[in-house]
Amino acid sequence: MAAHQQPAMDEGMHHANYHYGHAHLLARYCDLSDPLHPPRLQGYLQHGWNMGDGLAPGTPFVDGSRIFVWSEETRRRSWSQGRRDVVVVGAPFSYLLAMEPEPADAPEPEGTIFYPFHGWEGQQISGDHQKLIDEVKAVETGPVTACLYWNEFRLKSVRKIYEDAGFRVICHGYRGFWWRDHNREFLVGQLKELRRHRRVVSNRLCSAVWYGALAGREVAVYGDPMVLDNADPTFGGEPRLRRQWPELYGHQTDSAATHALARQQLGADELAHPDELRALLGWPASTERVK
Amino acid sequence: MSERSAALLPNQGTDFAAALSAPPVNNLRRIGGEMFAWSDRDPRRSSALPRGAVLRHLLGRYAGPGRTVLVAGPHADEVVVALADSGASVSWLLRSLIDAEEAARNHSRVTVLAGAAVKLDAAEKFDVVVAADGVERLNSAEGEQMSAAQLLDRLAEAVQPEGVLLLVHDNRLGVHHTVRLEPGARERLDSNWNSSEDENDTQRPASQQQLAARLAESGLTVGASYAAFPDPAALTVLVGEGLLGEVSSPLRPRLGTALSQAFAAGFRSRPVLSDPRRLVNRALRAGAEDTVAPAWLVIAHGAGAAPVIDRHELLIGDARGTFAYEVSSSAHEVRTTVLEPLAEPIERSGLRRISEPKAPGADVGYVLEERLLHLAAANDLRQMRLELAQFDTWLRAQAQDGLLAGPVALAGLADVFITEQGPILLPTRWEPIEPVSFEIAEARAVWQFAVQLLTSGQPHPWPIASNALDLTAVMLGMVGQGVGADQVRAAVELHVRLEAAEFELSLAEQHDRRLQLLAVSPGTASVDLPGFRELTEALWRQRYEASHLLAQMDWTEQMIKSRDLAVSKMDWEVQFYKKTWAGRFLWVSRSAYRVLMRDGRKFVRGRRARKAEGSVAVR
Numbered sequence: 001m002a003a004h005q006q007p008a009m010d011e012g013m014h015h016a017n018y019h020y021g022h023a024h025l026l027a028r029y030c031d032l033s034d035p036l037h038p039p040r041l042q043g044y045l046q047h048g049w050n051m052g053d054g055l056a057p058g059t060p061f062v063d064g065s066r067i068f069v070w071s072e073e074t075r076r077r078s079w080s081q082g083r084r085d086v087v088v089v090g091a092p093f094s095y096l097l098a099m100e101p102e103p104a105d106a107p108e109p110e111g112t113i114f115y116p117f118h119g120w121e122g123q124q125i126s127g128d129h130q131k132l133i134d135e136v137k138a139v140e141t142g143p144v145t146a147c148l149y150w151n152e153f154r155l156k157s158v159r160k161i162y163e164d165a166g167f168r169v170i171c172h173g174y175r176g177f178w179w180r181d182h183n184r185e186f187l188v189g190q191l192k193e194l195r196r197h198r199r200v201v202s203n204r205l206c207s208a209v210w211y212g213a214l215a216g217r218e219v220a221v222y223g224d225p226m227v228l229d230n231a232d233p234t235f236g237g238e239p240r241l242r243r244q245w246p247e248l249y250g251h252q253t254d255s256a257a258t259h260a261l262a263r264q265q266l267g268a269d270e271l272a273h274p275d276e277l278r279a280l281l282g283w284p285a286s287t288e289r290v291k
Numbered sequence: 292m293s294e295r296s297a298a299l300l301p302n303q304g305t306d307f308a309a310a311l312s313a314p315p316v317n318n319l320r321r322i323g324g325e326m327f328a329w330s331d332r333d334p335r336r337s338s339a340l341p342r343g344a345v346l347r348h349l350l351g352r353y354a355g356p357g358r359t360v361l362v363a364g365p366h367a368d369e370v371v372v373a374l375a376d377s378g379a380s381v382s383w384l385l386r387s388l389i390d391a392e393e394a395a396r397n398h399s400r401v402t403v404l405a406g407a408a409v410k411l412d413a414a415e416k417f418d419v420v421v422a423a424d425g426v427e428r429l430n431s432a433e434g435e436q437m438s439a440a441q442l443l444d445r446l447a448e449a450v451q452p453e454g455v456l457l458l459v460h461d462n463r464l465g466v467h468h469t470v471r472l473e474p475g476a477r478e479r480l481d482s483n484w485n486s487s488e489d490e491n492d493t494q495r496p497a498s499q500q501q502l503a504a505r506l507a508e509s510g511l512t513v514g515a516s517y518a519a520f521p522d523p524a525a526l527t528v529l530v531g532e533g534l535l536g537e538v539s540s541p542l543r544p545r546l547g548t549a550l551s552q553a554f555a556a557g558f559r560s561r562p563v564l565s566d567p568r569r570l571v572n573r574a575l576r577a578g579a580e581d582t583v584a585p586a587w588l589v590i591a592h593g594a595g596a597a598p599v600i601d602r603h604e605l606l607i608g609d610a611r612g613t614f615a616y617e618v619s620s621s622a623h624e625v626r627t628t629v630l631e632p633l634a635e636p637i638e639r640s641g642l643r644r645i646s647e648p649k650a651p652g653a654d655v656g657y658v659l660e661e662r663l664l665h666l667a668a669a670n671d672l673r674q675m676r677l678e679l680a681q682f683d684t685w686l687r688a689q690a691q692d693g694l695l696a697g698p699v700a701l702a703g704l705a706d707v708f709i710t711e712q713g714p715i716l717l718p719t720r721w722e723p724i725e726p727v728s729f730e731i732a733e734a735r736a737v738w739q740f741a742v743q744l745l746t747s748g749q750p751h752p753w754p755i756a757s758n759a760l761d762l763t764a765v766m767l768g769m770v771g772q773g774v775g776a777d778q779v780r781a782a783v784e785l786h787v788r789l790e791a792a793e794f795e796l797s798l799a800e801q802h803d804r805r806l807q808l809l810a811v812s813p814g815t816a817s818v819d820l821p822g823f824r825e826l827t828e829a830l831w832r833q834r835y836e837a838s839h840l841l842a843q844m845d846w847t848e849q850m851i852k853s854r855d856l857a858v859s860k861m862d863w864e865v866q867f868y869k870k871t872w873a874g875r876f877l878w879v880s881r882s883a884y885r886v887l888m889r890d891g892r893k894f895v896r897g898r899r900a901r902k903a904e905g906s907v908a909v910r
Contacts, residue, residue, distance in 0.1 A: 043754075062846040064839025066754045072670060075752075084835075085755045088672060178857075270672055276768030280753070285764055286773030 016056065017045045019175040021184040022092040029095045030274045030283060036184060042282030043087070046070050049207040049265060051244070052235045053078040054086065068281070070094075071267045087280060090267030093211050096187050098271055102195060102216070109217070111142035113197040114167070116152070117204035117226050128224060129158065132203055133165045135223045139251045143168065145197065147208070150174045191215060205241045205248055213248070213255075213262035221249050316403075319395035324407030324431040325388045329481075331365040331428060332390055337482040339524040341423040341459065342367035344608030344615040346526060348631050349590070353419045353455050353598060354379040361417040361449055363408065364424040365390065368397070369611075375400045379419070384408060386431040407431035408445055418454040422446050425461050425523065425586075427487050436485070440494035440505060447509030452595030456511055457588070460502050461523050463490055465585035466570050470563040472823055499587045511591035514600030518584035520550055521557035521567070528553045529588060529606040530580055538578040541620045542605050544658045547575055548705050548717055549607050549618075556610065558820045559794065565824035566747055566817070606630075607718075616648055616718070623655075627718055639792040641724050645698055648718030656710035658717070660740060663704060667744060667751040676769045679737075682707060683770040685714040686733055694726035701732070701789055704740045721792055727785060734774055734782035738763045742808070746817050748828035756836040759811035783808045 017023045022045055027038035043066030046054040054069035054077075055061065067083055069075050070091040078086045114136050116129065136144060146162040146169050153159060153171035162169045172190045176182030183189070190211065194200060200212025203223035213219045225238045242249055247257045263269055275286055331337040347370060354360055356378030362371055363384050375381045375398060382402045385391040391405035404411070408429035422429075426442035437445065443458075450456045462468075468488070473479070477486055489495075496502035503513040517529035528549050534540045554568045574583040581587075590600050608615030608631070615631040627648055637644035659682060666675040682704070689699050698719045706717045741762035744751050753765055760779050767774045787805050790796060796804060808818060813836050816822070816829035868874035 062839070063842035064756070064835060065843075072672075075670065087752065087754060088670070178853075272672075273676070273768050273771050275771055275773040276765050278773070279761060279764035279768045285768075285775045287775040287778065 014040065014044060015176075015178050016047045016059070017041045018179060018182050019047045020092070020186040021176075021182060022047060022187075024182070024184045025092045025096055025187055026277065026281065027283075029099060030278050030281075031286065032278075032283065039283055041068070042066060043068050043085075045089075046074065046091075049091070049210050050074075050235075051077075051240065053081040053083050055083075057234070069267075071265050072270065073264065088267060088270050089277065089280060090271045091265075093187055093191070093207075094214065094266045094268040094271055096191055097214060097268070100188075100191065106195065109196060109198040111144060111197050112136070112140040112199040112201050113145045113147055113193055113212070114140070115147050115200070115202040115206065115208040116162075117202060117206060129161050132223045132226075133162065133167075136201065137165060139220075139222065140199065140201065142198065145170055145193070147172060147193065204238060205245060209248060210262045210265050213258040214266050214268060216255075216259065218253065218255055219248055219258050220251055220253050222251055316392065316395040318399060318401065319391055319403045319405060321388070321391075322384075322404050322406035322412070323410035324386065324434045325391065325405040326386050326431050326433060327388055329387045329432070330389045331385070331387050331482065332393075335481075337365070337428070337480060339522075340365050340367045341524050341526075342370060343526045343610055344613050344631060345529050345606045346370060346423055346459075346588075346608075347373045347613060348606070348608065348615045349457060349588075350374060350419075350421060351377060351631075352601060353457070353590075354381075358418040359416075359451075360419040360421060363420060363422040363446055363449075364426075364428045366421070366423055368394075370421075370423065371398060371401060374421070382417070384411065384429070386428065407434060408442055409435050409437050411445065411449065413448065415449065416451040416454065417449055418451050420446055420449050420454065420456045420458075423457065423459045423588075425459055427461070428482065430485075432484055438494055439492060440496070443496070443502075443505055444509050447506055447511050447591070450511060450591075450593050452510075452593040453597055454593050454595075455514070455597060455600065456506070456591045458502075458506075458591070459519060459523055459526070459586050459588050460496065461487075461586050462584055463488065463497060464582060465523075466567045466574070466583045467522055467585040469570065469583070470565050470567045470822070472562045472564045499581060499589070502587060502589060503591075506589070506591045510594050512594075513589050513591045514597070515602045516587060516589040517603075517606070518581045519586040519588045520571075520584060521553040523586035525557060525610040526586065526588065527557065527608055527610050529603065530584070531603045531605070533602075534604040535581055536578040538576070540604070541623070541625055541655065542618055543575070544656065544661070544708060545618055545625070545717060546580075546605060547572065547661060548658055549605070550575070550580075551705060553607075555819055556793070560819070560821065562821045562823070564822065566820050566822045568820075569747065614646075618718075638724065639795065640788040642701070642721040642788060642792040643724050644792075645718075645720055645722055648720075649716075656708050656715075658705060659707040659709055659714065660703070660705035660743075662709065663740065664744075664749060668749065670752040672752060678709075679766060679769050681709070682714060682736075683733065683772070686736075687729060690729040691726075693729050695729050695732045696723070696726040698722045699732075700727040701735075701785075703736050721789055728781075730772070730774075730778060731781045731785055733772070734763065734767065734778050735785045737766045738779055738782045739786060741766065742811050742818055745811060745813070746815055746825060746829070748825055755832060756813045756839065758813060759815075780809065 023038045023041055024035055027035035032038060044055060044059070044061070045068045047056065049070065050056070054067055054074045064085065067078060067086045068089045069078060069086055072088050075086045075088050116132060144167045146167040148159065148162070148169060148171050150171055150173065159169050170193065172193070173183035173186050174181055175186060194212050194215045194217060197217065199218040199220065200209055201220045202209050203221065204225045205221050209219050209221060245261065247253060247261060272280060278285055332340070350370065351373065354374045354377040358379040360374050360379045360381045361384065362374065362381060365385060371381060371383055381400070382404055383394060384404045385394060386407055388405050391403045394401065395403040426439050426446065429442050430436050446456060446458065477483060496505045499516055503516070506513060515531060517531045518535055519526040520528040530546060534542050534546060550571050551568050554571060558567060571580070571583065574580050592600060603617050604620065605618040606615065607618065612634055613631045614633045616627055616629045619626050619628070629647060633644060633646045636646070659678065662678060663675060666678065686695070686699065689695060699716055700723050701721050702716055702719060706719050707714050708717050738759060741759045744762060745757070745759055753762060760776060763779055764774050783805065786808065787801055790804060791801050811818060814829050814833035816826040869878055
């Protein structure tokens with residue numbers, strides 16, 4: 001995996017549009033002829049749920065570019081932070097759910113999938129994994145799957161902590177970097193795992209929890225939220241998450257309420273029609289011959 | 292402008308030779324104060340003459356055989372001819388001697404009075420006094436000058452106790468003054484020897500109420516009054532009691548559409564400070580249309596037994612010609628009644644003028660365009676998709692074999708009224724003679740809305756630097772219709788036909804218009820009313836787009852460097868692998884595979900061809 005090599009440029013730019021196979025998934029939704037190699041999106045696609053302006057912190061931004069965000073709330077917040085040309089398209093995961101509704105004869109979900117809050121390539125977390133595991137074991141009744149971020153999954157020591165706890169340890173794969181090594185099926189695999197489980201749990205409110213709620217799973221956020229090294233406090237940090245979305249916190253939550261919130265946050269009711277999305281992303285219209 | 296006249300134009304003074312050779316006219320009376328070497332008919336010297344179908348209709352109600360009529364000031368010939376045709380005895384006061392002589396020659400049944408209003412015989416009274424031009428051109432440059440208020444009094448005095456006065460009074464707070472962008476206007480017209488925009492004349496009625504009060508001082512009672520739009524000289528929409536200021540009136544949505552169309556036509560290509568349609572729209576929401584109306588049309592009667600004065604809630608008519616209709620409401624039903632039919636069928640550019648506008652259906656609902664503008668400003672994409680889907684379904688249902696016939700084929704989103712029972716069509720002006728493709732008709736409606744969103748600088752939820760094609764594609768995409776440049780080009784073509792029919796565009800004008808409409812980009816300020824505010828908005832968008840392009844160029848440079856580096860590294864890797872035995876083996880194998888596949892395909896194709904030839908030969 002070449003991902004950890006130092007790139008020629010900083011994190012960010014339009015290559016983030018391909019993280020998690022987002023662009024590929026939208027190309028599939030839009031019925032493009034070659035969804036494995038989608039044309040360039042004319043703007044920045046929000047690539048993870050966030051409580052900021054829709055872009056990852058520190059993203060080198062090309063002035064005047066469009067920003068495609070997941071929700072109307074993010075659009076408003078983004079505008080308030082000085083961003084313009086912010087267009088709501090909805091989260092790629094919402095499009096995936098629209099394309100792949102849960103089959104009626106799907107096996108009964110079982111157990112819990114647990115997402116320990118992760119850092120990313122640029123920020124590592126510090127916290128006590130063992131303490132977290134103990135709490136999860138105390139709360140969750142069925143089998144537990146721990147889904148680690150790829151950089152933690154690579155560390156045998158971290159993986160072993162979870163394996164020793166009796167958890168099944170998985171990783172959804174690498175989100176890709178600088179147009180290389182994308183797991184184009186990242187979200188497809190994630191959805192499959194989410195649907196296998198009855199509950200989705202994390203120690204920090206993050207995309208995966210919202211995805212779980214949207215996919216109709218019980219969700220819960222509890223335990224030591226851990227802290228990111230050099231975490232950016234601009235948007236209020238972890239305490240703000242807890243204050244603004246208390247519905248998702250605690251050992252047990254109200255499924256209807258969390259699902260409704262997930263629909264808002266992931267723009268599930270804002271999804272564009274394929275032809276509309278093509279026009280917004282700057283992709284060829286369905287009536288035009290692809291050059 | 293005198294300097295211009297003197298320096299650039301041939302002398303337009305009195306043609307004495309022509310005057311001497313012209314046969315004498317016996318229906319002309321020079322009452323004094325008449326102007327020589329002057330004409331109010333020359334648009335470079337004096338402003339436009341009042342005309343319009345609604346004016347003609349209203350006048351027709353009071354003129355008739357045996358009635359005496361005074362037309363005060365310059366008016367379009369058609370107005371005076373219509374009065375004379377009614378059998379009335381018409382006197383026409385004109386300050387220009389040239390105009391008076393020409394009028395007397397052309398209209399032998401009309402008595403022409405050449406001179407200033409101050410010289411009118413105070414003893415002479417009329418059954419009908421018409422002053423659709425207001426009082427501004429009743430003074431002459433010669434002799435005694437009367438103030439606006441005195442002129443009003445003078446007109447009122449000329450009305451018989453049983454007679455009526457029909458007066459159009461310019462509103463200085465009218466939207467046409469507010470948006471005027473005419474540098475040097477004060478000096479432009481030779482007729483402006485006294486400014487027609489003196490705002491500090493405390494005696495001149497400044498509101499409809501003040502106007503009624505002034506007429507009352509002369510013994511006249513206002514029987515009907517209207518807020519008149521869009522231009523005092525060409526009134527096409529009159530808003531009367533029952534609708535005026537009544538924001539809850541069921542006719543309100545129809546009024547909005549009618550005024551928008553009236554301003555679009557009346558101010559076409561006229562530079563303005565800001566699009567008057569938006570100002571009027573705000574006034575309509577506040578029920579303040581009376582305040583911003585360009586003029587008021589009042590019909591006042593004397594103290595005697597005056598004729599019955601009709602009242603209308605909403606009158607709409609052509610700026611030229613006869614066609615006029617009334618929109619009224621009663622018992623939760625909106626009715627459209629044609630008051631004056633088209634003089635003759637009109638067909639232009641493959642379109643036919645609609646002679647029976649209809650606005651059937653319920654009185655509760657909203658105009659689709661207004662709703663979409665609101666949703667666009669509120670970023671409500673979800674609701675917008677529903678609205679457009681409803682429109683799409685409705686339009687599609689009216690198509691037969693993919694073709695739309697009748698008025699609906701040229702309906703814009705402003706012509707669609709959404710009721711509880713679904714969409715209905717508001718009165719429109721043109722229909723195609725031959726049916727139009729559904730896709731093209733729908734694309735035209737949506738494209739027109741996109742152009743409006745873009746050029747009017749209204750807020751919308753889509754990228755700032757979108758062009759009309761982009762926005763059309765997004766909105767049609769909302770209803771699952773992909774649209775490419777070809778469809779939009781066809782839609783623009785249909786739109787040009789509509790404009791060509793409406794505005795009688797020449798082939799060259801159509802060509803220019805087509806190019807203009809096809810190129811609606813973020814930097815396009817306007818396509819119909821050139822507004823300064825809209826221009827500065829467009830300039831801002833252009834700068835935004837340009838700054839983005841510059842940033843994008845920088846980014847592209849960086850990207851190229853980065854990708855070059857990546858390609859170079861990969862090339863190095865590829866070369867390295869090729870040099871190893873494994874790499875060489877792979878390379879040879881791949882080449883062999885390619886050769887085999889290529890030759891194999893050739894072989895198979897050849898064999899098939901031979902077989903096919905063989906079978907043909909056997910037959």
